Amino acid sequence: MSMMSNTLIEGLKDRIADAVSVNQSVGIILPGSNYNNLAQAIAEYIQSRPRDAWVYLTITKPYDVLTKQFGQLLSAGNIRFIDCVSRAAGISTRDPRCIFIDSPAQLEKTILEIVNLIKSWGNAIQKYVIIDSLSSLLIYNDSTLVSEFFAYLDSQMKLYDTHIISLCIEEEMDDMLNKILYLKANKIIKVRESFI
Amino acid sequence: MKEGIVKNSAEASSLDHQNSVGAAQTGHNSMCKTGITELDQKLGGGIPGGNTVLLVGSSGSGKTTLSMQFLMNGAKEGDRGVFFTITEPLFKLTKNMENFRFYERKLIETGMVNIIDLRIISDRLGLDAEKYSVEDANALLDVLKDIADELNVKRLVIDSITALCYRLQSKELIRDFIFKLGASLAAMSCTTILTSEVPPNEIKYSQYGIEEFIADGIIYLGDIDRRGDLIRTLQIIKMRGTEHSRTKVSMNLSAEHGIEITPLLKSGG
Numbered sequence: 315m316s317m318m319s320n321t322l323i324e325g326l327k328d329r330i331a332d333a334v335s336v337n338q339s340v341g342i343i344l345p346g347s348n349y350n351n352l353a354q355a356i357a358e359y360i361q362s363r364p365r366d367a368w369v370y371l372t373i374t375k376p377y378d379v380l381t382k383q384f385g386q387l388l389s390a391g392n393i394r395f396i397d398c399v400s401r402a403a404g405i406s407t408r409d410p411r412c413i414f415i416d417s418p419a420q421l422e423k424t425i426l427e428i429v430n431l432i433k434s435w436g437n438a439i440q441k442y443v444i445i446d447s448l449s450s451l452l453i454y455n456d457s458t459l460v461s462e463f464f465a466y467l468d469s470q471m472k473l474y475d476t477h478i479i480s481l482c483i484e485e486e487m488d489d490m491l492n493k494i495l496y497l498k499a500n501k502i503i504k505v506r507e508s509f510i
Numbered sequence: 511m512k513e514g515i516v517k518n519s520a521e522a523s524s525l526d527h528q529n530s531v532g533a534a535q536t537g538h539n540s541m542c543k544t545g546i547t548e549l550d551q552k553l554g555g556g557i558p559g560g561n562t563v564l565l566v567g568s569s570g571s572g573k574t575t576l577s578m579q580f581l582m583n584g585a586k587e588g589d590r591g592v593f594f595t596i597t598e599p600l601f602k603l604t605k606n607m608e609n610f611r612f613y614e615r616k617l618i619e620t621g622m623v624n625i626i627d628l629r630i631i632s633d634r635l636g637l638d639a640e641k642y643s644v645e646d647a648n649a650l651l652d653v654l655k656d657i658a659d660e661l662n663v664k665r666l667v668i669d670s671i672t673a674l675c676y677r678l679q680s681k682e683l684i685r686d687f688i689f690k691l692g693a694s695l696a697a698m699s700c701t702t703i704l705t706s707e708v709p710p711n712e713i714k715y716s717q718y719g720i721e722e723f724i725a726d727g728i729i730y731l732g733d734i735d736r737r738g739d740l741i742r743t744l745q746i747i748k749m750r751g752t753e754h755s756r757t758k759v760s761m762n763l764s765a766e767h768g769i770e771i772t773p774l775l776k777s778g779g
Contacts, residue, residue, distance in 0.1 A: 419739045419778075422760035426772045454737070458777040466773065 322348065326355035327362075329503050334442075334477055337500035339468050341448075343482045344505035349374075349447075352481060352505070356444060357384035360393065366440040367392035369431050371424065373450040376400040377412045392439070394431050398424060402454075418454035421463045425470065432474045441476040443467075448495070449486035461494040468498045541752070542665065542701040545583025545612075546576075548771045549744070552759065557727065558751035562695045562702040564671070564722055567731030568710035572742060572763050574603070575610065576731070577667040577703045579768045582612050584665045585622035591665035592658060596628040596673040612768040624661055628674070642677045647687045655694050664700050671704040672717045684718050692724030715747070726750040731761065736778050744771055 333340045344352055360368055370393060372380055377397040381388055388411070395412040402417045413427050432441055445467075451460045464480070471478045482495065496502060541556030550556045557563055567573045574597075581591035595603055603625065607613040617623045631653055637646040658666055668674065671691075675684045695702050704725065706716045710733065715722040722728055727749035733740040742761040746754045760774040 417737075417739045419736045420741065421775055421778065422741060422772050423762050426760075426762050426770055429772075430767065430770075456777065459775055462775045462777050466775065 322351045323355045323358065326352055326505070327359050330355065330359050330479065333501045333503055334479065337477075338472060338475075339478045339480070339499045340501045340503065341480045341482060341495045341499035342503045342505065343484055343487065343495075346483045346485045348505065349481075349483055353384070353446065356446070356479070356481070357387050360442075360444075361386050361389070363440075363442075366442060367432075367435045369394055369396060369428055369441075369443045371396045371398070371428065371443065371445050373398050373418050373445075373454075374447055376403060376405050376407075377409065377414070378405065378407050392435065396424060396427050396431075418451055421451075421455065421459065425463070425467055428467065429470055429474070432471070432476050437475070441474070443471060443476060443478045445478070445480045447481040447483055447486070449482040449484075449491065452486055452488065452491065457488050457490040461490050464491070464494055465498055542584070542589070543587070544576075544580050545586070546579065546769050546771070548759075549769070552746060552755040552757075552771070553749060554752040554754045556752075557701055557749065559701055560696070560699045561726035561750060562692065562704065562724060563727040563729060563749070564706050564715060564725035565703050565729050565731070566706045566708055566715045568708055568733075571731035571733070572761060572769060573705040573707075573731060574598070574669055575607075575763060576769050577669055577705060578607055579610070579612050580703060581623050581665050581667060582614060582617060585617045586614075589664040590622050590624075590662060591667070592624045592626060592661055592663045593667045593669065594626050594628050594654065595669050597670050600625060600627050609765050610768050611766055621661070624657075624663070626657065628668075640677060641679050642683075643679070644683060644686070647678060647683065648690070651687070651690055651694055654691075655698065658698050658700060666695070666698070666700050666702045667705070668702070669705045670707050671721050672707040675718055675721070681718065685720050688718075688720045688724055695724075732758075734774075734778075741774070741778075743774060 330340070330342070342352065372395060376399055377395050378400070387393060396415060397412050398415045398418040400407060401414050415424055415427065428443055435441055448460070448464060451463065468478060480495065480499065540559045542559045543550050543556040565573050565577060578593065581593055584591050618625065632650065635649055635653065637650065642650065675687065678684045678687055704721065706721055708714045708717065715728055715730065728747035730745045730747050732743045732745070734743055742763065743758050744761040745758040746756060758774050759771045762770045762772070764770070
């Protein structure tokens, strides 16, 4: 990994940590070219918080790929994955750490599974949901539906005192999702080319 | 009761009947909770005790699962129940149900939930398996009532009313049977679910257009097609005696949780 990448990842980790420490819902918007750096920063951030509980919702990469790329995630304490893309891509992997959803269009089922996991951890532990990525849902669903999904999930997570970190790839975003993200998230981290 | 008709319910009658008046339903007008938290909330607390509910849906919509979950959850709260099946053989039904966490074999063994194959009863009564006459239908009604009385059940399921009526030879006979069934169920004061099979994607509550008139409530299980994915839905069409929601919700069916419901995203339905 290049020194520039390391600097970016460290910078992102700090910004995520600062934002999450005071905000329940954090949106991170960045250019697609730097998505991998952000994903790495998130993985390292999760690993640095082994006492917390995590739901990692993946819409960008199948669970198999994600765990190969960020194997250290699996050694983090309470982490469960929800994979919305493997089944739709014909991948039939099974793993007790991951819930496989048939398709990224099954948004209600996705919400149910997230809520069930959050409920199972109770109130004594700090809980987080990572959406990787919110904008990728637009590939499979209408913008209004994704916005509604996010608005509902965000409200539910507030109810369960759970932090939500929503990754968004700038090139995939549209106006409606952008608006709802700004409306619902308590803090937006916008990573600009100049920062990189 | 003849051996083989009732699944493991031999000890049922020996149980203290006092115990069968459970916490979930203590009187005719109290709410009979389905035990599915979100559904009970949508129902305004549960199904009013003594109501007859038509549970409508096409094949694979979750009617049998919801009905069995209703009985199992009731039994866990002390309400004894009976499930009359006419669509599936006992072994097949129980094998499917064993996949669900809510299903407890112990409740069958202790007679808190009784599963009865109506086809075996018909056979033992000497009824024609394919067609029922007026006398056959009346005999069957009497047997249903006797079993429910004998077991002192508070919850009853017939799966399905459509398959039962299919054996009746004319519309008049079906109408007569349905109204007599309605009268019998009302007299029994137990909370009843009658499952009703309808073709997919048709706004229709029953096959014969009569079943809904004896029902105090109608719950409709449907699907919406979202880009090729079928999303299960549930909607309470009517429920006498309670202020209930009429909003269509998304329904999920899983081995771990059985039936669960969650709001349906409006822009996707």
